[in-house]
Amino acid sequence: MNASGNRRVGSPYLDTAHNRRLAESVAAAVPAVMADYAEPFLDGGAVALRLMHEHPGAVFSLSSANPEVIATWEAARADVEGVIDAVGQLAAAHSPSAFAALRDQHPDAVSRLPLAERAARFVYLRGTAQPHPLGGPLQEFSGARYGRETVAFDEAKLREFGRLLGEREVRLAVRPLFAALPGIRDDDLVYLDAPEPSPPALARELRSFVSTVTAKGAFVLAARASAGLAAIEGMDGGEPVWGNPLAVRVVRSVRA
16 A cells, blocks of 8 residues: 555654644644645644645645754655664664763754754654653754653654655745745645744744734634634544634534
8 A cells, every 4th residue: 555545654753642633633624625735833744644645636835943853854755764774773772872972963963964864863862852841752852861762663654654755745844934924825724733832922923924824815723722713623522623714614614
């Protein structure tokens, strides 16, 4: 079975069961008229990966301010076997001291690593570090603490992930939130999963961003409440999501 027929393709690194459940609820709330998809706070990517199966002809614009997240997705698409081999080597040498050595690499040295090795470092640290105090795996590892005796890593799922990215039009970029705006058009879907807790400056940016996206005639769905968004109850007791007025109106008309 190829990736386009496998609905269980998941993140290329450790993600949470909550995010996987949330992806199902978001998919149930996606308007049928969705054109393309944008996600400006890419992390595990559960929602994007779920929708790649539902909307194989859409363009998926995925971005993050963290270059290591984007490098990992790029590497998995370009050389998934190289990433798998590199993670295997790190897993074979896994120990508290090996973890600390990778964690403490200077960012300049990390950026000069071959792409597959750079991605493997992220996968390894994501799968071995203690989670964030508020829950969920880390995205940035300075000060991270050793958390696992084995590496949380699934070779088969990573291989399917790389194959799926090769079958879809996926545009990856390192950029801040508002840099995503020019590419958003009428009937596009924007999914927001901003980091928590959001500092006040980011909360203000999100309000402005949602307002601008709504004015463009695009749909917004989000993992958490934010100004300009209303609650959409999850289907069959699933996780609740939030949407802008355009998304809420379409979802309610379908469920009526």
